[in-house]
Amino acid sequence: EPEVTQTPSHQVTQMGQEVILRCVPISNHLYFYWYRQILGQKVEFLVSFYNNEISEKSEIFDDQFSVERPDGSNFTLKIRSTKLEDSAMYFCASSEGRESTDTQYFGPGTRLTVL
Amino acid sequence: ILNVEQSPQSLHVQEGDSTNFTCSFPSSNFYALHWYRWETAKSPEALFVMTLNGDEKKKGRISATLNTKEGYSYLYIKGSQPEDSATYLCAFIPFTGDYKLSFGAGTTVTVRA
Numbered sequence: 299e300p301e302v303t304q305t306p307s308h309q310v311t312q313m314g315q316e317v318i319l320r321c322v323p324i325s326n327h328l329y330f331y332w333y334r335q336i337l338g339q340k341v342e343f344l345v346s347f348y349n350n351e352i353s354e355k356s357e358i359f360d361d362q363f364s365v366e367r368p369d370g371s372n373f374t375l376k377i378r379s380t381k382l383e384d385s386a387m388y389f390c391a392s393s394e395g396r397e398s399t400d401t402q403y404f405g406p407g408t409r410l411t412v413l
Numbered sequence: 414i415l416n417v418e419q420s421p422q423s424l425h426v427q428e429g430d431s432t433n434f435t436c437s438f439p440s441s442n443f444y445a446l447h448w449y450r451w452e453t454a455k456s457p458e459a460l461f462v463m464t465l466n467g468d469e470k471k472k473g474r475i476s477a478t479l480n481t482k483e484g485y486s487y488l489y490i491k492g493s494q495p496e497d498s499a500t501y502l503c504a505f506i507p508f509t510g511d512y513k514l515s516f517g518a519g520t521t522v523t524v525r526a
Contacts (some may be wrong), residue, residue, distance in 0.1 A: 331513070401447070406456045
């Protein structure tokens with residue numbers, strides 16, 4: 299069964315460093331998302347992406363964040379200068395469409411630890 | 414910020430017993446409600462997408478109902494098994510043109526053998 303994959307599973311970085319989190323969405327899906335969960339809090343939406351541009355973004359998704367689909371398979375989230383509060387589990391998701399019945403399929407997450 | 418609440422936060426169930434828990438969401442501007450099952454270190458697994466008031470969905474021993482008028486959904490597990498131990502997340506999508514999921518905090522189910 300097709301699945302969303304994410305690498306790495308765990309990333310440790312120093313505050314101020316840049317990190318790139320990678321995702322391979324399901325191959326025939328057209329819509330891509332990033333969510334995150336800070337420990338003890340709800341999963342929260344960061345950004346959605348379609349047709350090589352951002353569709354929606356939350357207020358969390360400031361200038362420190364960017365997303366890219368550098369080739370036909372990968373979808374990346376870059377954090378330019380990490381802060382302690384960026385420590386969280388980051389989930390990538392993809393969906394075939396945006397109808398009410400379309401499921402968003404999630405990857406296993408990347409745990410980002412900022413020291 | 415959309416208020417999506419799940420209760421209880423956690424519950425312990427004896428193997429073989431049935432259980433249920435609740436997701437409540439804003440009753441206006443309803444578009445869809447998603448249920449996910451999430452085991453530690455694994456991807457959240459999509460269980461149901463619910464779109465119509467009165468919807469009932471079933472997958473094996475797990476089923477869900479939806480009441481959009483009063484803003485709640487129930488998830489039921491019949492004859493709980495240890496493999497049902499997981500966190501169950503609901504996520505709401507309003508009819509606003511966005512397609513972002515607003516998650517509840519989850520209900521963590523532990524099934525004791």
